[in-house]
Amino acid sequence: MLDLEERNRARKKAMRLLEHMDRTEKGLTDKLRQAEFSPEAVEDAIAYVKSYGYINDARYARTYISFRMESRSRQKILSELQLKGVDRQTALDAWNEMEELLEPDEREVLRRTIEKKYAPDTELDEGQMRRLYGYLARRAFRYEDISHTLEEMNIRVNRDME
Numbered sequence: 427m428l429d430l431e432e433r434n435r436a437r438k439k440a441m442r443l444l445e446h447m448d449r450t451e452k453g454l455t456d457k458l459r460q461a462e463f464s465p466e467a468v469e470d471a472i473a474y475v476k477s478y479g480y481i482n483d484a485r486y487a488r489t490y491i492s493f494r495m496e497s498r499s500r501q502k503i504l505s506e507l508q509l510k511g512v513d514r515q516t517a518l519d520a521w522n523e524m525e526e527l528l529e530p531d532e533r534e535v536l537r538r539t540i541e542k543k544y545a546p547d548t549e550l551d552e553g554q555m556r557r558l559y560g561y562l563a564r565r566a567f568r569y570e571d572i573s574h575t576l577e578e579m580n581i582r583v584n585r586d587m588e
Contacts, residue, residue: 428466436467437474452511483512487520496528503565536567536575549584
């Protein structure tokens, strides 16, 4: 049986947490659990804020994507959303919706990311090129896109540097 005082404290805590930033259902649940509310109180608080539309994973995903679309790869954003508890289909739907509105150019994002490290027409040694590929791959850019963009920017390995 859920005690009325704990239920009210959990609901108030949930509302306070949402005042400062939008959260996913998982994110809010985790925060309430950390505050050591009973599972029943957490569940009740989540249902309460959901009933007013204060948490909505699809809305969260759309907002998250719109702010990061011009600086991160699609795959990186989708994996970040999954870590935050947004299911894959919701994240994909949000991506498709925001893609129609904002029309991001992932190759341009890749180009800007590379330009932060190297100017066009740069010659690198093998190790620098490997590190650059690794850096870009960890940011979830596709190998083909990386190769094509580096070729377009004329960033290449200088075999004489070895």
